[in-house]
Amino acid sequence: MPAKIFRPAKTAMQSGKAKTHLWVLEFDQERPRVIDSIMGYTGSGDMRQQLKLTFETRELAEAYAVREGIEYRVIEPKEATRKNVSYTDNFKYTRMQPWTH
Template structure:
């Protein structure tokens, strides 16, 4: 190698900034020897409360609050930091409040033991009483109250272009529950943590017609009531 090339390489090496490999502070402290044994005991003791270790340098601190989940998060604001499980996706709804057993009341929330997906608590259900069909079928199904799940926004509904089959990513589509009364349905929704709204039925009042109604006296103009 010629002398000018060696000189150029030396100048390049001198101009290049030196790379500094710094060891993380936590690793260096863990690998080194402590000056005082009591200091090492204070840092590594697992039985000491976090509040007592908060004021020392190199230790972590935790702030504990006594407020419940309902006071810490507004009801109208979803909790975007909720722990996602294996059933959540990009279009899954975010619950306003996750049931963890700290809810007021004597009843334990069902979500603590049911194992249902977390995003199911963010769904809205509709409580209504089905109306009688327009056909000559009976009205037995209109005696009970029904609960079904509201349409999931961004459910990615798709249709097969060949056969016309339709489906969606909403696993609660087409699912409904029947209850004997409206109060039972509301109690179930509160137990599961669902947001709900009630649709009262529109009942028609059918006045029976009779031929004798034509001869009933009334101070108004003479009336004629047809039976057919």
């Protein structure tokens, strides 16, 4: 069963970088999900899909996958680019766009 190794990005609901420094090994979906006809719940008999293993480094996650014989792919993290902006930049004389209320 294939798996993916990645470092999660921060969610839109948080401003900090909590839980983004760990690497995660997550198994891919093996069987399609089934919708229960009576209750409408979505279910699956695939128990490995519920697993999320966390590792301190990418190398540890890859070593675990090799040791356990798991096919894996690595998804490289995208680093966020931050612009240094200041509130006073809104009032500069060299501002290209007009400032409005």
